[in-house]
Amino acid sequence: MPELPEVETVVRGLRKTVVGLTISKVRTNAPAASIVVGESFKGRSFSSILNGKTIQDVTRRGKNILINLSDNITLWSHLKMTGRFLYVSQKSPVQKHDLAIFDFNDGSIKSGNQLRFNDTRRFGRLRLYRSCEVNNQKGLKELGPEPLEISSAEFIKLFSSTSRMVKPALLDQSFIAGIGNIYADESLFLSKIHPQKLTNKISRKKLLQLHRHFKRILTKAINNMGTSVDSYQGVNGQPGSFQKYLKAYDREGKPCIFCAHKIVREKIGSRSAHYCPRCQRL
DNA sequence: TGATGTGTTCTGCT
DNA sequence: AAGCAGAACACATC
Numbered sequence: 217m218p219e220l221p222e223v224e225t226v227v228r229g230l231r232k233t234v235v236g237l238t239i240s241k242v243r244t245n246a247p248a249a250s251i252v253v254g255e256s257f258k259g260r261s262f263s264s265i266l267n268g269k270t271i272q273d274v275t276r277r278g279k280n281i282l283i284n285l286s287d288n289i290t291l292w293s294h295l296k297m298t299g300r301f302l303y304v305s306q307k308s309p310v311q312k313h314d315l316a317i318f319d320f321n322d323g324s325i326k327s328g329n330q331l332r333f334n335d336t337r338r339f340g341r342l343r344l345y346r347s348c349e350v351n352n353q354k355g356l357k358e359l360g361p362e363p364l365e366i367s368s369a370e371f372i373k374l375f376s377s378t379s380r381m382v383k384p385a386l387l388d389q390s391f392i393a394g395i396g397n398i399y400a401d402e403s404l405f406l407s408k409i410h411p412q413k414l415t416n417k418i419s420r421k422k423l424l425q426l427h428r429h430f431k432r433i434l435t436k437a438i439n440n441m442g443t444s445v446d447s448y449q450g451v452n453g454q455p456g457s458f459q460k461y462l463k464a465y466d467r468e469g470k471p472c473i474f475c476a477h478k479i480v481r482e483k484i485g486s487r488s489a490h491y492c493p494r495c496q497r498l
Numbered sequence: 499t500g501a502t503g504t505g506t507t508c509t510g511c512t
Numbered sequence: 513a514a515g516c517a518g519a520a521c522a523c524a525t526c
Contacts, residue, residue, distance in 0.1 A: 217504060249521085279505080297504040298523080313523095337523045339505070355506080380515060388515095389506080396505070486517060488503080 220394030221437035229451025278393030299340025383411035384485030
């Protein structure tokens with residue numbers, strides 16, 4: 217499942233492969249919901265807008281990918297659960313779930329590769345907006361702070377500003393952006409905080425630990441090119457390797473690394489939470 | 499065959 | 513107002 221480290225890995229992969237290239241052709245094979253064109257384009261098609269545009273840079277906001285194109289146009293993508301960008305040879309067979317295929321001008325590039333947006337579950341999105349309006353779109357404008365940028369003081373302030381269970385809060389993109397189930401469970405485990413603990417009832421000391429731990433975990437996961445417990449792959453098809461460092465997520469029934477008690481898995485805030493009931497007390 | 503899980507958005511409840 | 517539950521989305525997997 218792509219969360220911040222996986223999305224960051226994809227962004228870095230796109231920077232290495234397609235920045236500087238000019239789009240020469242776009243083919244789509246997607247349900248209407250998967251590809252959205254902003255109203256200011258007045259009914260023009262996705263492919264006609266993209267044709268001839270040069271990819272200038274690629275950035276990330278939370279779990280969102282922003283591909284900035286020439287003429288102040290931004291291709292905004294969210295991978296949801298199974299979305300992928302793959303940079304592959306034009307000869308590689310088109311897959312059933314390749315929803316969009318981008319060809320590039322040859323120019324000086326001789327690779328003959330193309331970029332494909334593939335999504336088996338079709339929850340992922342590609343959206344086109346003018347760069348000046350993209351940040352005001354629903355899904356981007358209400359995002360909370362970036363976890364790798366927030367200071368410890370801001371972090372403590374954020375947690376004291378509300379009273380809600382910490383696990384659902386961490387998953388709430390408007391509370392803090394980019395964290396999903398894997399890294400929420402991992403950071404709460406290392407900080408020894410129960411997932412149902414209320415945000416404003418966590419001690420300052422524990423909050424500082426949580427702040428430090430999730431920065432450390434996210435950074436280490438990025439360095440390992442993400443976590444592949446399911447189907448996640450980077451732009452070149454490579455899996456991540458952070459799964460070998462998981463201590464709580466996907467370890468139901470296995471011994472806690474601190475006390476050997478079994479890790480439990482329980483629905484909290486309608487999402488499964490993995491934690492050690494002995495180390496993480498309410 | 500049917501339940502499950504996954505991120506996000508939406509609706510409706512308290 | 514804020515937070516929560518549940519549904520919906522689409523599909524593979526078990």
